[in-house]
Amino acid sequence: EFKKGVTASSQPMNGSGLKILIVHTRWNLPIVEALVKGTKDKLKAFNVKEENIVTQAVPGSYELPFACSKFMEVSSYDAVIAIGVLIKGSTMHFEYICDAVSHGLMRVQLDKGIPVIFGVLTCLTEHQALHRAGIAPGDDHGHNHGEDWGAAAVEMALLKYR
Numbered sequence: 001e002f003k004k005g006v007t008a009s010s011q012p013m014n015g016s017g018l019k020i021l022i023v024h025t026r027w028n029l030p031i032v033e034a035l036v037k038g039t040k041d042k043l044k045a046f047n048v049k050e051e052n053i054v055t056q057a058v059p060g061s062y063e064l065p066f067a068c069s070k071f072m073e074v075s076s077y078d079a080v081i082a083i084g085v086l087i088k089g090s091t092m093h094f095e096y097i098c099d100a101v102s103h104g105l106m107r108v109q110l111d112k113g114i115p116v117i118f119g120v121l122t123c124l125t126e127h128q129a130l131h132r133a134g135i136a137p138g139d140d141h142g143h144n145h146g147e148d149w150g151a152a153a154v155e156m157a158l159l160k161y162r
């Protein structure tokens with residue numbers, strides 16, 4: 001049965017020499033905090049040192065591309081993980097931010113030549129977001145996608161050493 005969300009490569013990955021930046025939003029903070037924890041736990045599972053995981057916060061997802069770009073100018077990182085939670089409201093605001101952020105983060109990684117992992121949940125309901133952070137109420141808490149983002153960051157950061 002196809003296992004969704006399995007992103008880590010089949011090769012053993014050693015992140016002990018990596019420096020990783022996490023930029024997360026303050027919008028929907030309880031959900032964001034769960035995603036950040038899942039991300040950090042997975043980074044450490046791949047031997048990334050705690051002191052090599054830098055964490056910065058910005059107001060909302062729309063600020064992620066600019067913030068990632070600026071932080072990358074002042075220090076060098078092997079990968080950046082942009083984390084935010086967008087939940088659709090009653091207007092088109094959601095669609096415009098999702099579009100701007102996805103294209104913006106893609107542009108930053110290609111311009112900088114440093115992997116920027118897309119850790120932005122674009123959800124139609126709060127339950128979708130809770131489920132993708134692994135904290136949904138009831139029997140099915142879901143899966144913390146932060147774990148996938150942490151694994152992707154290590155794999156992409158090590159790409160240059162292959």
Ligand SMILES: O=c1[nH]c(NC[C@H](O)[C@H](O)[C@H](O)CO)c([N+](=O)[O-])c(=O)[nH]1
Binds near residue numbers: 025086093
């Ligand atoms: O990260 C988010 N920012 C949101 N808006 C703020 C936006 O990202 C910017 O911070 C703001 O527009 C100022 O630039 C959201 N909504 O509006 O719904 C949201 O759900 N998530």
